[in-house]
Structure formats: structure tokens, C-alpha cells
Amino acid sequence: MHTTAKKVMTTVISMVLITGLAVVAAPAQAAKTTITYFSFSASPDHIKTLNSIVAAFEKANPTIHVKVENAAYADYFTKLKTRIAANQAPDTFELDYQDFISYAAAGSLLNLGAVSTKDKTFNKSLYFGKAYDVFALNGKQYGLPSSYSTVVLFYNKDLFNAAGVATPTSSWDWSDEAAADKALAAKLPAGTYADFQPVQFWEFYKVLAQAGGQFLSANKKTALFNKQPGIDALNWLVSKQNNGWKPTAAQMGTMDDGAMFAAGKLAMWHSGIWMFDGLKTAPFKWDVAVEPGGVTPGNHFFANDVSVSSKTKNADAAWKWAKFLTSDAASVKLMISSSWEIPATSGKAPLAGYLNSPNPPANRQAVFDALKNPVAPPVIRQQNQMQDVVNAWLAKAQDGSVSVVDALNGAAAEVNAILAKE
């Protein structure tokens, strides 16, 4: 046979063999289950970590493929809701505590009782107690807690030292913070400010708890934040700007509070522990302390979970992934090494890596001290509407267009109207 003809024959036979092998191999690939996972907390800094966790999971569970989709927090819930409405819900997705109730009450989440009972290796003691319990509704578990977090008092050591003011300690209360604000404001250069604590719903409900108040009645039928503790709380919050300790929106211009602290223009900053990683290369010394309390200490308790869609066709695979992501040692280790939020696992051993991180802040113990006095956000089904109403009135109190008392009464009246429709 001619050489060229031989080459052609060899190529054709090889192709036929390869195609045959592919056909034989196809059933093995088809047996692989693909599930989707939709996340907000990985964006934008922790997507690589999430991909590493997925790789570890797929290695341990070779028959399951996890397809990850990420969205920024600001867009996440719009996307998730429209996907659920279009009957295209991801198999597994992340929820935060304040949004969880709406989804659980609407029947969008799978009751994990049945799948967890089948799993003999599962024990709820894997999780930090409070974080596990908050993701239940009417006695049914609708999510596995993935992380929890809090807010602490960040401070710029260099600015404190330059002003000759003692740095915050975890035993401070509002009067100590006010004294430091006053002393710093007198000595800081123009364009640098003593403090930043936003005047909005997310701060107010916590400061209200520090003032000894309650946001809603136990049956969630009445707003209680317009009583004396609420007045004290809001007076404290607005006093910071009124006294010139906190920059106004116009003084901040296009910079947000995080950018101002990172630029060394804030001596103290009330913010979340998820900001640690972004500040690790800040060109000044900084640390954190437990936020000062009022008549009583009180600190945020935020938690995220992994829930499974009630419409999933792969409940077992979804359960395995949710459990792995939230409690497996490999996943916890990866989350801690990237300074993601704190994994909601029980026991101190996995958290040692978080406490002993070589990156700032040095006082990471403050995070766990803060969580000794947790204040969970008030949650109702019309959560966003309630938040917007409260935010609008708090903004009026801050800009002085209405008094603190009138702002709280106005907000309470509107919140009561929302509660009446719940």
C-alpha cells in the first residue's frame, strides 16, 4: 500500500477507536450529578477559596459536580428571587439570617430533617449552637450555618498616639468613647475625623439594645424602639456628627467610610470583621476592640447559612455539599486561612488558626468577646421595607429636619403599619 494511503487508513482507524472509547466511557460521566451553588459572601475576595473548597469536595465525592455562581451582595437577592420565581432556583444557595425567614416562610427551602436523619455521620453539635438554631422555623431546620460575624471598633493606633489619647479597650462604654472623640477632634488635623458610626437600621437596633431597649414586641406586632432607650440610642448616634466627631456626607464626598479609614482619615470606625482582610496592607498600625456598650454591652450577631431549594431534584447531593461546605475540616481550614468570615463550627480547635493569624488585627480575641453579648437583628417578612422606613427617619434625625423623638415616633408608626400586614 502507498505510504499516504497507509497514513489515511491509520488515522481513520484511530478516530474510530477513539470514538468507540468515548462511547464506552460516556455512561460513567453521565452518572455524575451536577448541583448548583449560588453565593454572595465569596464575592469579590474569596472566590478562589470557594473554588478550592469545591475542588476538595469533588475529590471526596467524585460522583458530584458543584457548579458555583457568584453575585455581589447588592444584586444577589434580586437574582435569587427572580430565579426562584422562574422555577430555576439553584440547588443550594447562601442566605443571611435576616432574609432567611422570608424564604423559609414562603416554602422556597427544603426541610433538612429528612436528609439529615438519613446521614448517620451528621450531628448538629458540629455547629456553634446559636448559629445552628437561628436557621429553623416552626421547629423545622431549613439551613446549615456557614459562618457568623460581628462588628467591632477599629482604631488607628498611629492617630491615637499622635494625639496622645489612650487607645480603646474592651471595657469602654459610650462615655469613654465620647471622651476620646472629644480629645481626638481637638487634636486631629483638618480632614481627619475622630469617629465613624453610621446612623442606620443596622447600627440603631444594636445601639438600642446597648441602651437597654427592644426593637419589636415579642409577638412582633408592635414597634418599641420609640421608648426612652430608643431616644437615648439615637441621641448618641446623631451626637457624633452634631459634635463634629464624625464627617458629614458632604465632607466624605466620594469616599465611603471604609476608604476613609484605609486612607488614615478616621481614628475610630465601627465596622464588620469581614473588613480585616482588606486592611492587612494598610500603611499604619491598627487594631480592634469590643464596641463600647451603653447601660449594657451588646454586639451584632450576623449569620449566613447554606439552604437547599425545595424544588431540587438532587437533595442528597445538595445535602452532602451543604454539610461539607459548612463543617468539613478542609473547608473550615480554607475559610480561616483566607480570613473569610468565621466558620460556624463548634469547638475551639478549628478557630485557633483565626486567632493566631499573622495578619492584623492583633486583638482577634475581641471578636469572640463581642459574641458573648450577641444581639440578633429584628426580622420580619417585610424586612427591607422596615429597614428603609427606619433608615429614612433616622436620616431625618441626623440632618436635623425632625427631632429625635419625632423621627422615632414617625418610624414606629410606619413600622406598625407594616407589622399589621405581616
Added chain:
Amino acid sequence: MKRNARVASALIAPSFIPLIAFLILPMIAAVCLSFASWDLLSPIQWIGLGNFKELFTHSIFYKSLFHSLVFIAGYLPLVYFLGLAAALGLNKKFRGSSFLRAAYFLPVVTSWVIVSLLWKWILNPNGGIVNSFLHVLGIQGPGWWTSPTWAMPSVIIASVWKDMGYVMLILLSGLQSIPPEYQEAAAMDGASKRQILFKITLPLLTPATFFVIVISLINNFQVFDQIYLMTGGGPDGSTSVLVQQIVKNAFDYGRSGFAAAMSMMLFIILLAITLIQIRLQKRWVNYA
């Protein structure tokens, strides 16, 4: 004849199918949804006229409608007169006229994301170009988009800057369609430049003016992008317009039915305004 109709139908079908799928059907769905309560998660519940009853007693609807009207009242005269001035100035050939026409039109094809960032920077209360200039003149600049009083003017300024080129283009094409003989005849009869402008040019420009006003009103009742990007409806709700409230209710508050009812009201308002304009055009639009 029948064959012609079949051919015509076949030719229309490719554009008609997406029109039905992405416009007509969603519109019908929105009308149905306005009589229902739906949070996108739970099953839909029919509530009759409940959303409309709430709409008329809800202060947020009137407030956002008022803000939309304030935007239009500030935007429309400014964009029209600035666009007209640019069109009159560029309605002749001179060195650089093509470049200037392109330059005026450039913001129209620029994304709102970029324009918003640019104007937030220009109007930055802390060190922005405008306030720095005012400071040199000894004037304390306002808080612009951070101030409830100045936020809407800030959005209007940015919108006028972005859209002026579009208005200029429409009016320029209107100007160029006016036969020059009219102006030449008027000039020979001794009419001044001012008289030619007000008695010849502007009356013959009314079809283009009519088009600009109709399109601008329809577009600006639906203003959203610049509000979302520059102020988010704030501060203190001072720039919260109708479409922003529709989006907020549908997606943030899970009140799709209420949002659909607001959309229906917006549709009725736009339809009424457009019909009134079409009716009134006979009185002031001159089709030479």
C-alpha cells in the same frame, strides 16, 4: 392577493414573534399582576383592586410622582434650550463644526455608569471641580448629591449634559430640512436675524420640537439609571422617582403586584400625556 398577504406575513413574522414574546406578553402579565399579590417566592394571590386602592392612599406614590415631575420640569427646558442653542450654532459649515457635532454627541453614546461617576466626581462636595472653583470665588459650594436640596439638581445637570447632544442632533436635522429660500426671502424683505429666527426658523422647527418633547417626556417619566447610580433615590428620599419605587417594591420589598399597579399608573399617565400632546400639536406644530 392572498399570496401577497402570506408573503407579507412571513416577512413580518421574525420581528413580530420577539415583539409578542418580550413586549406584548409581559405587558399582559403586568396587567394581570397588578390585580394580585406576589412576593416572587410564594404562590400568586388575586386581590382584585387592592393594589390600586393602596396606591391612591400611599404617600410614596404621590411623592415619587412629584419627584418625577420635578425632574422633568428641571430637565426638559434646560435640555431643549441648550440643545437648540447648540443646533443653531452648528447649523453652518465652519472649521471644526464636524468635530464639535461629534463632541456634543459623545456623551449620548457613553454609558450612564461612566457619566454618573464623572458627575459625582465633578460635583464632589469635598474637593470636586465645581466646589473648588466656587471656593476660589469665595462661595461655599453646596453638598450637591449628598444634600436633599441639591441632589435632584445634580441629577438634572448630569442628565442634561448627557442628553443635550441627542436633542441637538434632532433639532439640527430639523433645521437642515428648512428650505433656505424662506430665510433668504425674509432677509430680502428686510427681516432682522431675530425676526427670521422667531418668525421663520422656530415655527418651521416645531415638528422636530414636538418630537423632542414627546420622546423626552416618555423617557423622563421612566428616568431610573442616573438616579440609581448617582443617589440611589436619596438622600432622604429626595430623588426617589416612580420607576425607582417600582423596582424597589418589586425586588426589594417582594411586592410585585403593587409594583405592577404603579407601572399601570405610569402607563396611563404617559398615554394621557402623549394623547394630549398629539391633540394639541395641531395648534402649534407647523408642517410646512
